[in-house]
Amino acid sequence: xxxxxxxxxxxxxxxxxxxxxxxxxxxxxxxxxxxxxxxxxxxxxxxxxxxxxxxxxxxxxxxxxxxxxxxxxxxxxxxxxxxxxxxxxxxxxxxxxxxxxxxxxxxxxxxxxxxxxxxxxxxxxxxxxxxxxxxxxxxxxxxxxxxxxxxxx
Numbered sequence: 001x002x003x004x005x006x007x008x009x010x011x012x013x014x015x016x017x018x019x020x021x022x023x024x025x026x027x028x029x030x031x032x033x034x035x036x037x038x039x040x041x042x043x044x045x046x047x048x049x050x051x052x053x054x055x056x057x058x059x060x061x062x063x064x065x066x067x068x069x070x071x072x073x074x075x076x077x078x079x080x081x082x083x084x085x086x087x088x089x090x091x092x093x094x095x096x097x098x099x100x101x102x103x104x105x106x107x108x109x110x111x112x113x114x115x116x117x118x119x120x121x122x123x124x125x126x127x128x129x130x131x132x133x134x135x136x137x138x139x140x141x142x143x144x145x146x147x148x149x150x151x152x153x
Contacts, residue, residue, distance in 0.1 A: 004142070007078070009135035010071045013091070016128035017068040017098075020121045021061060026106055028116030037109050039064055039102070039121060057105055063098045067091055067128065074135070081143040088136040095129045 026037040034045040039060040044051045074087040102122055110116070 004078070004138070006084075006135040006138040006142070007075055009131040009138070010075050012131040013071040013095075013128045013135070014068045016124050016131065017064040017071070020064055020124045020128075023121035023124065024119035025060075025102060025121045026109055026116050026119055028113060030114070035109070035113055035116070037105065037119075042109065060098065060101045060105060063094060063101060064125070067094045067098055070094060071132070081139050081146070084139045085136060085143070088132060088139065091132050092129070092136070095125065095132055098125050099129065 021039055024036050024038050028035050032047060036043045036045075037057065040054065040058050042053045042057050070087055070091040074084050074091065077083045077087065102125060106122060
């Protein structure tokens with residue numbers, strides 16, 4: 001299980017989703033007001049008072065947790081490659097929703113408050129998508145190798 005390269009790619013998917021939880025997507029400072037958008041919440045700090053809004057921004061964190069969970073399930077199903085491919089395809093769909101929600105909420109706050117600084121959490125999910133795609137590719141390659149060797153017998 002651990003010696004296969006697709007397992008390493010799936011671990012990178014899990015790590016990229018977990019890292020995305022803690023990094024900001026967007027931040028701006030206007031005068032004495034600091035605003036930050038994280039995958040779990042939108043925070044406003046004004047005169048030392050922090051106001052946090054969780055809904056609807058927590059949808060991004062829920063989708064990231066779902067993508068990480070599916071990737072872990074995909075790792076655990078190393079004995080059945082076709083199930084891994086199906087889980088990887090499901091994870092691609094979830095990751096597409098992650099990217100869509102990140103871009104949607106980023107555009108929503110920039111239209112409302114103006115352009116701020118990009119955070120790393122807007123780019124890290126792209127690493128997860130690329131690693132998931134590579135994992136599916138290598139899983140299919142393994143399955144083809146096994147089927148070709150069965151045909152030779």
